[in-house]
Every structure is written in C-alpha cells, then in structure tokens.
Amino acid sequence: MPHPSLAPALALAAACAAAQALAESGAAPTRPAEGGATVYRQVMPDGRIVYSDKILKGGKLDETITVEPPVKGNPWTTEARNRPSIPPQVEPTQIDRVNSVPATGRRKTLEEATSDVIRAEMLLEDARKRRQAGIEPLPGERTGNAGGGSRLNEAYWARQQSMEKEVAQAEAALKRAAAERDTLRSVR
Structure with missing residues (x-):
C-alpha cells in the first residue's frame, strides 16, 4: 500500500496513463468545454480502483479528473495558455567596488x-x-x-x-x- 502523501501523485499518473490508453484504444472520452479529457476514478465492489472515461456499473465514483490535452508542437516555442499579466520588474543589486586599502601607517606607493x-x-x-x-x-x-x-x-x-x-x-x-x-x- 503506497504512503498516503503519494496518493495525489499516483492518481495523476494513473489518470494520465488512462487518458493515454483511451487515446490509443480509439475510445472517445468525455470532453469538457476546455478541450481536456475527463477520467473517472472509481472504486469497484471488490475493492479494485478503476480509471475510465465512463462511469461503470457497480462502481462508486471516487474522483473526477480532467486531463489537459498534450501541447502540440515544440514545447520550448509554444506559448503558455495562462500567461501572467505582471510587467517585468528590475531590482538592481547595489555593488560597491572597493579598491584594496593599504595597511595603516603605510602610504601607497x-x-x-x-x-x-x-x-x-x-x-x-x-x-x-x-x-x-x-x-x-x-x-x-x-x-x-x-x-x-x-x-x-x-x-x-x-x-x-x-x-x-x-x-x-x-x-x-x-x-x-x-x-x-x-x-x-x-x-x-
């Protein structure tokens, strides 16, 4: 049994795997308005956890997960969808350049x-x-x-x-x- 703090990460990984399996199988998952796929996490009567694009008969709905579609194209050149509207800020770091100071009692040559x-x-x-x-x-x-x-x-x-x-x-x-x-x- 995995540690309880790992449950959200495991659920997300399983949802992504389920979405990939659905895409490969040709099944048409439910699509919300944003374009992502909806995956249902269900607990079956025998205790198994099943991820599916449909609510299965006899399964108890545990969680609904929306998976965003993969980014098309090169991820380095693709613009983010929700770009923050914060203007760039410049905060200069004060630099004090100090020349070496000669020892006290000694004059500089x-x-x-x-x-x-x-x-x-x-x-x-x-x-x-x-x-x-x-x-x-x-x-x-x-x-x-x-x-x-x-x-x-x-x-x-x-x-x-x-x-x-x-x-x-x-x-x-x-x-x-x-x-x-x-x-x-x-x-x-």
Whole structure:
C-alpha cells in the first residue's frame, strides 16, 4: 500500500496513463468545454480502483479528473495558455567596488597608485562596453500597441539607467585614482 502523501501523485499518473490508453484504444472520452479529457476514478465492489472515461456499473465514483490535452508542437516555442499579466520588474543589486586599502601607517606607493589608475581605466572600459552591448532590448522589454509596432517598457529603461549608473561610478573611481596618483607624483 503506497504512503498516503503519494496518493495525489499516483492518481495523476494513473489518470494520465488512462487518458493515454483511451487515446490509443480509439475510445472517445468525455470532453469538457476546455478541450481536456475527463477520467473517472472509481472504486469497484471488490475493492479494485478503476480509471475510465465512463462511469461503470457497480462502481462508486471516487474522483473526477480532467486531463489537459498534450501541447502540440515544440514545447520550448509554444506559448503558455495562462500567461501572467505582471510587467517585468528590475531590482538592481547595489555593488560597491572597493579598491584594496593599504595597511595603516603605510602610504601607497606611486606604482600601486598607477596600478589603481590602470585598473580603474579597465573597469570604465568594461562598463562602457556593457552599456553599448545592452542597447538592444532583451526579450520581455517591449510592449505591443494597437498600431502593430512596439515600444520599450519600464524594464528596458531601468536596465539602461542601471548601466549608465555603472559607467558614472567607473568614471568617478577613475578620477579618484588619477587624483591620488597625481598627488603622489607631486610629493616626489
């Protein structure tokens, strides 16, 4: 006897198997308005459980199960029937880029400051490349209108704003690193 918590899963598996057997046998199951098949779970007088598309004589109806028809075509390209009407949301994750801090009591050398400037230049270049590559809208960032065209939605503009912010932060970090390097140069 299966564990009671497995009963719904076993019933669904049996219903699917019954629907498949009905389809292969050529029997016409009862079709509800949505296009799925109705399968009846019945307990027979001798204790057997029978899944059928018809209510059998002498069987006690235990449960009615509606089985959706299989999706036609490629399941990866087929659109879902009940698509949620929730707009895409962008929640940026705050990233604080911290350069390594020299030990207390020790001043940064000119070579370390120059290395920080080079690193900041590379980070700025990477941020600009990401911004340039991110100009094209991603799937789900367009909303259709009645004219047949589409316009960009809030998720697209939020992503663009986030990329602009990254570029601005990288530019500010480069300015700080260059100023620190220039200060060390003037001390020497």
